[in-house]
Amino acid sequence: MSVELMVWDEPAPISRDQARATYLAVKRAQPVTTAGDDVPDVVKELPGEVRLYPDRHVLVSMDLDSMDEVSAQVFTIARAHGLVCYDPQRDLVHNVAPLGVYEGMQLHTGDGMIVHDPDLGLVHDVLGTLSPQNPFAALVNFGRHFLQVSPVPAGHELEYKEGTMVRAVVEGVEEVRQVFHDYATGDRSFLTRHEWTPQ
Structure with missing residues (x-):
């Protein structure tokens, strides 16, 4: 095929x-x-x-x-x-375009896609494809930090690592999209909008 x-x-x-x-x-x-x-x-x-x-x-x-x-x-x-x-x-x-602020950032998905320097529209659309066939999406800045999301029964589990790993659960995909957009554009307000617990 x-x-x-x-x-x-x-x-x-x-x-x-x-x-x-x-x-x-x-x-x-x-x-x-x-x-x-x-x-x-x-x-x-x-x-x-x-x-x-x-x-x-x-x-x-x-x-x-x-x-x-x-x-x-x-x-x-x-x-x-x-x-x-x-x-x-x-x-x-x-x-x-438009791109995020981190040159060399990679988008990884659970169904095997890897994209270097993904545009923000692609990141937005990928987050709507989370499913058993695509069980996670991550934005990775190697050697610095990363953000990952996976569907869970209570909504979506976010994991963020910059030194230590922290975890938060959010309900809707629109909030997940906002968190990923904030992260990709260098806005760290998502860290104060949600309750994060150490992993």
Whole structure:
């Protein structure tokens, strides 16, 4: 079984609905054949099976077994070229901006996705996908601090580590999104808004 990602240029960040609609429209088109100088540089760098579609939309196919590794490479290459990347398997769009304040921050999910320098919209959307198939999401700044969330019967368990590990439970996903947004943008007010207990 193969899975795919789509990479293309957008002048501004787009929503998942817009990305999905673009992907479905491109899937109805026929790939284009190009040679030499007509091939975008990004096509030459992308791993997996790469097909070019009209308006320089690029589909990257990969084996399910290599999805996590190849996807991480595609996300990084797309960002380096200033391109949007849509993941139809997870129904997530990776925009170029806006980013958090920590250069090199990583987003990790329980279903195997790793994204370097994730945009804030992606972080927001990922938090809505928490489930038994995706049991956690974390923002990690290696060597400094991290924030992780997992669903629990009482709501969502947050774990924050900066020296010592502390834990808090919050009810709704909107508050989880606010905590992650605050953390990613350098706002530490989430530490006083909730009751944290040492782990």
